[in-house]
Amino acid sequence: MEYKKTERGIEIKIGKCFDLKNTFDCGQCFRWNENADGSFSGIVGEKYAKVFRDGDFVVIQNATESDYKNIWENYFDLETCYDDIRKEIVLLDSRLECAVESIDGIRLLNQNAWEALCSFIISQNNNIPRIKGIVERLCENFGDKIENGYTFPSAERIAKLSVDDLAPLRAGFRARYIIDASRKVLSGEIDIEKMHTADMEECRKDLMKITGVGAKVAECTLLYGFHRLEAFPVDVWIKKALATFFNGISPENLGQYAGIAQQYIFHYSRLNPELVQAK
Numbered sequence: 001m002e003y004k005k006t007e008r009g010i011e012i013k014i015g016k017c018f019d020l021k022n023t024f025d026c027g028q029c030f031r032w033n034e035n036a037d038g039s040f041s042g043i044v045g046e047k048y049a050k051v052f053r054d055g056d057f058v059v060i061q062n063a064t065e066s067d068y069k070n071i072w073e074n075y076f077d078l079e080t081c082y083d084d085i086r087k088e089i090v091l092l093d094s095r096l097e098c099a100v101e102s103i104d105g106i107r108l109l110n111q112n113a114w115e116a117l118c119s120f121i122i123s124q125n126n127n128i129p130r131i132k133g134i135v136e137r138l139c140e141n142f143g144d145k146i147e148n149g150y151t152f153p154s155a156e157r158i159a160k161l162s163v164d165d166l167a168p169l170r171a172g173f174r175a176r177y178i179i180d181a182s183r184k185v186l187s188g189e190i191d192i193e194k195m196h197t198a199d200m201e202e203c204r205k206d207l208m209k210i211t212g213v214g215a216k217v218a219e220c221t222l223l224y225g226f227h228r229l230e231a232f233p234v235d236v237w238i239k240k241a242l243a244t245f246f247n248g249i250s251p252e253n254l255g256q257y258a259g260i261a262q263q264y265i266f267h268y269s270r271l272n273p274e275l276v277q278a279k
Contacts (some may be wrong), residue, residue, distance in 0.1 A: 010060045010063040010065070010072065012059075013056055017104075020038075020051060020053060023107050028223075029224070030122075030135045035050075043139075043150070043152075046144075075109055076110075077108060077110055082260075085260055089261045092255070096264065100264045103264065110227050113225040114155050116224045116226075117210075117221045121213065124212065134174075137170070138166075139152055159183045159186045181211075181213070190210065195207075195222065200230065203218075204222070216235065219231045229256060232261075232262050238262065238266060
C-alpha cells in the first residue's frame, strides 16, 4: 500500500477501500471511538492512535514509519486487496452483488487474539455501547496506563483475579466466563497460538471448552481475533438472510472469504429487513 510520512503522521493512499466508520462500527472491535470531527481514536497493544480521512488518504496522526511497518500495516490489513475479494465473492453467487455493493470500505482488522476472545465473551446478549463500557472498565481497572488510556489486560493478569474482583466491570454473568477463559489460556488448555493455522473444526471445539463460549462467540473469535477469513458468525439477521433472500447460500459455499461475505450479508440484511424476514 502506498504511503508517505508527513508532519501529520503516516498518510496512506487508499481511496474508497478503507472507510473508518464502516470498519470500526461494524461490530468487530470495541476500542475505537468516533470523535466530533469524524476522526476515530483507539488503542492497539500499547499504542494510542487518532485516525482520520483526507480525500483519498487515511492519516494515522503522529505515527512514525516504524509504527506503520510494525503495527498499523498489519492491523489494518493493508496488504490485502479488498476490491479483488469483493469481485471474487460476487462470482460465487450473483445474488451477493447487491450485498457487496451495499457498503464500501470494510476491512477486517488483525486484532490481538486474547483481546478478541475476551471481548466477544463480553458481547453475549449485549449491545455495542455496553460492550464498549465493560471493555473500557476492564482496561481501566486491570490494564497498564499509557498515553490517553490503558492497555488491554493480559490473560495472566486476569487469571489471578476472582469474579468478585471483576465486580467494577458490571459484566454480570460474563465475569465468570472471562475468568475461566483467562485460566484456560494461561494453562495452555486453550492454545491460542496454534489457532492461526490449525484445523478450523479443532479450533472451534477448543474455544467451546471455555465456559460460556458457544458457536457464535467461537466463530467471532476466529474471524476477528485470528483473522480466519473462512469463519462465518451467525446471528439472527444472518439466519434470516440465508433462509430467505439468500436461500441456498451457505458458509461452505463462500470458501476462504466467507467471513468477509458475512459482513456484506449482515449489512444488506439490516438495510433491507423486508427482504430477509422469515416467511
